[in-house]
Amino acid sequence: MAEVLISIKEIHRFYGDFEALKGISLKVEKGQIFGYLGPNGSGKTTTIKLILGLIKPSFGTVRVHGGDPYHDNDMNVRINIGSMLELDGLYEKLTGLENVIFWAELFGITGSKAVGQAKKVIKLVEMSEWAHVLVSKYSFGMRKRLALARALISDPDILILDEPTVGVDPETRYLIRKMMKDLASQGKTIFFSSHDLEEIQKTCTHVAIIKKGKLISNGALNDVLAQFGKPKLFIRLESASDTETLGKKLEDIGYQIHIEGPLISFYPKNDLNIDDFSKYGILDSWKVESSLEEVYLNLVRDKRRKHEQPY
Known part of the structure; x- marks a missing residue:
C-alpha cells in the first residue's frame, strides 16, 4: 500500500463569514504528481497555505509527512516540504547562489555543506553560469528556475509548486516538466497547482478539481478523463x-x-x-479522446450555461 504524504480530511476554512473551503478531503501518495485545478477564487491558494502550515484549518485535519504543518515545531516536517510559489520572493540584491545559500541556512544547513548543496541544485536547473549574477539581472524564466532550485535545497520528499510554468519560455517549461517527472520517479511527491491544463495533462498522474471551495473531481488522470470526458x-x-x-x-x-x-x-x-x-x-x-481542458470546462462551467457544453 502506497504511503500517503499529504492528507486533507474534511477541511473547512473561513475568512470571517466567507467559507473558502467547504469540507474538502484528498490524499496524495508518495511518487505522485498531483495536479490541483480550479477557477480563480476556488480555494487553491488556501489549500496550499494549509499544506505549508501558513494558516490553520477552521475545522478538519491536515497531515503532511505524518505531522501537523501548522502546529508541529518539528523541523523534520518543514524540512521535508519544498515550495515554489507564484511570487518567488527572491532577494534581488543577492546573487543566485547567495539566495539559495540563505535558504539553506534557514533549514539549518550551514557552511561548506550549504554552499555545496546550493551549487548542486543550481546546476540541476541549468543555472550554474548565472550563479554569481545578481537576481535583479535575471529574466522571468531564470527566476523561475532559481526558485525551483531553492525549493530543492533541503532535498525534500514533497514539492509544492504553484504555477511553476506560467509565462516561461519553452525551454524552461520543458526543463521544469522533465524535472518533475524525474523527481517523481525517484519517489518525490509533487503537488502542482496551475491553470496550464495542457501542462497538467502532460505531467500529472493524478488530478483534483475544486470549484467554489468544493471538490468536484479527484482521482487518477486517466480515470477522470474517462469518467467526465x-x-x-x-x-x-x-x-x-x-x-x-x-x-x-x-x-x-x-x-x-x-x-x-x-x-x-x-x-x-x-x-x-x-x-x-x-x-x-x-x-x-x-x-x-477528450483533453483535460474539455473535461475541466465541462465540470466548472455554471449549470446555467450547460447548453454551451460540447457534451
Whole structure:
C-alpha cells in the first residue's frame, strides 16, 4: 500500500463569514504528481497555505509527512516540504547562489555543506553560469528556475509548486516538466497547482478539481478523463458535396457538428457504428479522446450555461 504524504480530511476554512473551503478531503501518495485545478477564487491558494502550515484549518485535519504543518515545531516536517510559489520572493540584491545559500541556512544547513548543496541544485536547473549574477539581472524564466532550485535545497520528499510554468519560455517549461517527472520517479511527491491544463495533462498522474471551495473531481488522470470526458469523432468523406446531408443526419445523434470541406467532426451522444453511414462515401474516420481542458470546462462551467457544453 502506497504511503500517503499529504492528507486533507474534511477541511473547512473561513475568512470571517466567507467559507473558502467547504469540507474538502484528498490524499496524495508518495511518487505522485498531483495536479490541483480550479477557477480563480476556488480555494487553491488556501489549500496550499494549509499544506505549508501558513494558516490553520477552521475545522478538519491536515497531515503532511505524518505531522501537523501548522502546529508541529518539528523541523523534520518543514524540512521535508519544498515550495515554489507564484511570487518567488527572491532577494534581488543577492546573487543566485547567495539566495539559495540563505535558504539553506534557514533549514539549518550551514557552511561548506550549504554552499555545496546550493551549487548542486543550481546546476540541476541549468543555472550554474548565472550563479554569481545578481537576481535583479535575471529574466522571468531564470527566476523561475532559481526558485525551483531553492525549493530543492533541503532535498525534500514533497514539492509544492504553484504555477511553476506560467509565462516561461519553452525551454524552461520543458526543463521544469522533465524535472518533475524525474523527481517523481525517484519517489518525490509533487503537488502542482496551475491553470496550464495542457501542462497538467502532460505531467500529472493524478488530478483534483475544486470549484467554489468544493471538490468536484479527484482521482487518477486517466480515470477522470474517462469518467467526465467524451471523444470527438472525425469523418472524412470522398466528396464534400455529401457533408451537408450527413451533417443534418448527425444532428439527432451528436453535438457541435463542424464541417470543413470533406471533413466532419462532432461529439456523439452514444457509441456509433460508422458502417451505418457507408452510403455517404466515407474515406476514413477516427476518434480523438477528450483533453483535460474539455473535461475541466465541462465540470466548472455554471449549470446555467450547460447548453454551451460540447457534451
